[in-house]
Amino acid sequence: MTGNFTFHNPTTLHFGTEALNNLGNELARYGNKVMLVYGGGSIKRNGIYDAVMQELRKAGKDVVELGGVMPNPTIDKVKEGAALAKSEEVDLILAVGGGSTCDYCKAVAGSAYCEADPWDYYFNNWGEMTCRWIPVGCVLTMAGTGSEMDSCAVISNHAEQRKKFYYFRNPDFAILNPAFTFTVPKHHMVAGIYDIMSHILEQYLSGTNDNTSDYIAEGLMRSLIVSSRKALANPEDYEARSNIMWTATWALNGLIECGKPTDWMVHMLGQAVAAFTDATHGHTLAAVSGAYYRLLIDRSDDAVKKFCRLAANVWGVAPGPTERETALAGLETMENWMRELGLAMNITDCGADASLLEGMADACPINDTGYAVLTREDVIEVLRKSL
Amino acid sequence: MTGNFTFHNPTTLHFGTEALNNLGNELARYGNKVMLVYGGGSIKRNGIYDAVMQELRKAGKDVVELGGVMPNPTIDKVKEGAALAKSEEVDLILAVGGGSTCDYCKAVAGSAYCEADPWDYYFNNWGEMTCRWIPVGCVLTMAGTGSEMDSCAVISNHAEQRKKFYYFRNPDFAILNPAFTFTVPKHHMVAGIYDIMSHILEQYLSGTNDNTSDYIAEGLMRSLIVSSRKALANPEDYEARSNIMWTATWALNGLIECGKPTDWMVHMLGQAVAAFTDATHGHTLAAVSGAYYRLLIDRSDDAVKKFCRLAANVWGVAPGPTERETALAGLETMENWMRELGLAMNITDCGADASLLEGMADACPINDTGYAVLTREDVIEVLRKSL
Numbered sequence: 001m002t003g004n005f006t007f008h009n010p011t012t013l014h015f016g017t018e019a020l021n022n023l024g025n026e027l028a029r030y031g032n033k034v035m036l037v038y039g040g041g042s043i044k045r046n047g048i049y050d051a052v053m054q055e056l057r058k059a060g061k062d063v064v065e066l067g068g069v070m071p072n073p074t075i076d077k078v079k080e081g082a083a084l085a086k087s088e089e090v091d092l093i094l095a096v097g098g099g100s101t102c103d104y105c106k107a108v109a110g111s112a113y114c115e116a117d118p119w120d121y122y123f124n125n126w127g128e129m130t131c132r133w134i135p136v137g138c139v140l141t142m143a144g145t146g147s148e149m150d151s152c153a154v155i156s157n158h159a160e161q162r163k164k165f166y167y168f169r170n171p172d173f174a175i176l177n178p179a180f181t182f183t184v185p186k187h188h189m190v191a192g193i194y195d196i197m198s199h200i201l202e203q204y205l206s207g208t209n210d211n212t213s214d215y216i217a218e219g220l221m222r223s224l225i226v227s228s229r230k231a232l233a234n235p236e237d238y239e240a241r242s243n244i245m246w247t248a249t250w251a252l253n254g255l256i257e258c259g260k261p262t263d264w265m266v267h268m269l270g271q272a273v274a275a276f277t278d279a280t281h282g283h284t285l286a287a288v289s290g291a292y293y294r295l296l297i298d299r300s301d302d303a304v305k306k307f308c309r310l311a312a313n314v315w316g317v318a319p320g321p322t323e324r325e326t327a328l329a330g331l332e333t334m335e336n337w338m339r340e341l342g343l344a345m346n347i348t349d350c351g352a353d354a355s356l357l358e359g360m361a362d363a364c365p366i367n368d369t370g371y372a373v374l375t376r377e378d379v380i381e382v383l384r385k386s387l
Numbered sequence: 388m389t390g391n392f393t394f395h396n397p398t399t400l401h402f403g404t405e406a407l408n409n410l411g412n413e414l415a416r417y418g419n420k421v422m423l424v425y426g427g428g429s430i431k432r433n434g435i436y437d438a439v440m441q442e443l444r445k446a447g448k449d450v451v452e453l454g455g456v457m458p459n460p461t462i463d464k465v466k467e468g469a470a471l472a473k474s475e476e477v478d479l480i481l482a483v484g485g486g487s488t489c490d491y492c493k494a495v496a497g498s499a500y501c502e503a504d505p506w507d508y509y510f511n512n513w514g515e516m517t518c519r520w521i522p523v524g525c526v527l528t529m530a531g532t533g534s535e536m537d538s539c540a541v542i543s544n545h546a547e548q549r550k551k552f553y554y555f556r557n558p559d560f561a562i563l564n565p566a567f568t569f570t571v572p573k574h575h576m577v578a579g580i581y582d583i584m585s586h587i588l589e590q591y592l593s594g595t596n597d598n599t600s601d602y603i604a605e606g607l608m609r610s611l612i613v614s615s616r617k618a619l620a621n622p623e624d625y626e627a628r629s630n631i632m633w634t635a636t637w638a639l640n641g642l643i644e645c646g647k648p649t650d651w652m653v654h655m656l657g658q659a660v661a662a663f664t665d666a667t668h669g670h671t672l673a674a675v676s677g678a679y680y681r682l683l684i685d686r687s688d689d690a691v692k693k694f695c696r697l698a699a700n701v702w703g704v705a706p707g708p709t710e711r712e713t714a715l716a717g718l719e720t721m722e723n724w725m726r727e728l729g730l731a732m733n734i735t736d737c738g739a740d741a742s743l744l745e746g747m748a749d750a751c752p753i754n755d756t757g758y759a760v761l762t763r764e765d766v767i768e769v770l771r772k773s774l
Contacts, residue, residue, distance in 0.1 A: 001629035004403030016391030219606030223599040242388035
């Protein structure tokens with residue numbers, strides 16, 4: 001833990017089959033008007049909408065509804081929600097959905113009373129959030145993004161073909177019932193699982209020190225691998241789904257980045273792909289990982305050492321003749337697991353083709369905290385190898 | 388994660404060599420009068436007292452001092468502090484010390500405005516904390532108890548020969564500079580390390596489910612083992628001391644007990660020994676662990692399986708001819724590490740003798756959530772084997 005840092009994560013998390021029973025107590029802390037936000041309406045088919053509405057009614061809340069939050073929520077939709085939240089003077093924004101809905105609600109909560117254009121002010125210029133914040137609660141229906149216990153919101157701008165993030169504030173509370181994730185289709189379940197794995201790897205695969213955070217990360221990955229296979233075999237394996245949901249939360253709430261560098265390049269690459277294809281986030285990450293990780297192993301001895309440790313401690317790979325071979329064997333073992341899950345193994349599967357590479361490279365910020373710093377040409381090369 | 392639970396840990400933690408630079412901003416949140424609490428005065432010799440006082444002066448605070456908090460703080464001392472905090476109407480209690488000082492400050496913060504006798508009300512009868520709470524900050528100078536990020540306070544009552552705990556509230560903020568732990572004498576450093584290990588084990592060695600919490604626990608233990616050896620070789624190895632300090636925090640802030648049963652019997656046994664000997668907490672835990680764990684392995688197949696997993700995943704022990712032999716080999720490997728550290732391996736080393744066994748058994752609450760439920764005779768037998 002050689003770095004200096006502050007850890008503060010005040011979200012109250014209720015977890016388990018009975019988690020929704022805590023909603024009433026949480027609602028009692030806020031004023032009367034609640035904005036209920038959700039996505040495409042699957043929550044109306046699976047009964048979660050009714051269960052939440054019942055709690056809202058029991059609490060005597062005045063409910064304003066906003067549906068139609070898309071998987072990669074747009075800044076236009078954020079503006080629509082912000083205008084509604086302000087005009088209705090809502091006291092609480094309640095997200096019912098997955099990470100996109102949670103992200104969206106954080107962006108709305110920080111934009112409703114922001115005088116400036118939120119895209120320019122927050123996402124382009126990282127202006128400080130000084131305006132009034134509307135409290136946010138989340139009833140999570142999908143595991144993956146960790147949005148329920150962090151301050152980040154990722155928002156897309158189609159006009160600019162960009163997907164950017166900003167750190168607003170943590171949700172005030174979150175309700176996680178793993179059984180609510182049973183009906184998530186396999187394509188999205190596995191995307192969520194790889195999003196979790198990538199969050200962990202992007203914090204683990206950087207730095208050279210001996211750091212408690214990396215040991216915790218290894219524990220989370222080991223648990224995720226075991227549970228992902230169980231959930232694939234039986235999507236209603238509560239224990240497996242609960243482990244996946246909890247791992248998702250801790251993979252991206254600040255814990256495993258403490259005191260060490262991180263490298264978010266896979267997310268930068270994946271988001272560039274998503275900006276041009278609207279493919280599911282987790283699949284875009286899976287599609288670019290292999291090529292990026294091979295570049296790191298080719299360029300950096302520190303990367304070789306860390307991939308070696310990953311191979312041994314997480315993937316159970318016996319040491320090969322050289323560290324480089326062990327590192328690559330670990331990566332191949334991981335890729336076999338990815339194929340088992342049915343993840344997109346290239347960006348062609350995500351709907352991309354060679355004509356988009358230049359545009360994607362323009363849309364891809366480059367971070368300089370990893371084992372190698374990419375040039376624009378490297379980005380294009382990684383994407384080309386990912387075709 | 389089969390259980391239902393709520394996770395909420397709002398403490399703001401500042402960590403690193405520059406952590407104390409955050410004290411000024413924290414102090415600005417509270418009123419003018421600060422009660423500065425510390426132990427035997429070692430902070431005056433190592434410069435930490437002066438550094439903290441400088442920040443208090445810069446912030447223009449009016450300081451009331453209370454020193455002399457003992458390693459196992461007594462209820463009489465709590466009453467003294469509570470009376471002082473009330474009469475001086477302090478706005479913040481600032482603990483500068485180890486876990487005992489932090490525990491003490493939480494007990495004072497919850498007792499100052501409590502009408503009832505705090506021993507009877509909180510520790511004997513677990514009355515709800517409804518009185519006014521005085522905010523608490525901690526500048527930690529020793530790693531071990533995790534008191535900086537949990538709500539627990541362990542307090543001794545010499546008249547009743549009891550050591551009991553109560554969950555007050557989390558410190559509002561904590562400042563952790565691992566370099567502040569450099570001057571902790573070896574006897575106390577290793578006691579802290581075993582306290583951490585025991586906290587992790589007491590949450591890990593229970594339950595039969597496949598649970599993410601146990602994987603995180605394994606990661607924490609692996610990190611602790613590596614760093615403990617480095618710190619033993621070089622007490623000023625910052626990285627090692629920082630990993631130990633951070634592991635201590637996460638070993639007992641609620642994370643690794645999520646969704647699973649726990650078994651705090653080693654703490655119950657150790658505290659019973661401490662109540663009669665006043666030996667250092669971590670050493671009393673080490674002194675009783677071996678006999679208790681062997682009893683579990685003798686009595687429970689589930690215990691054998693979990694000790695087997697511990698042997699493989701944490702202690703790197705290859706599978707033996709039977710699970711029981713693997714389990715015991717893991718335990719022996721752990722005991723070799725304990726001897727390396729110089730921990731008390733029996734309660735005789737803690738100052739106990741056979742004449743105290745009955746009294747200790749009377750002082751030892753029995754918990755029923757572990758792999759075996761002890762009778763009073765079992766407690767005496769475990770203590771006798773620990774002589």
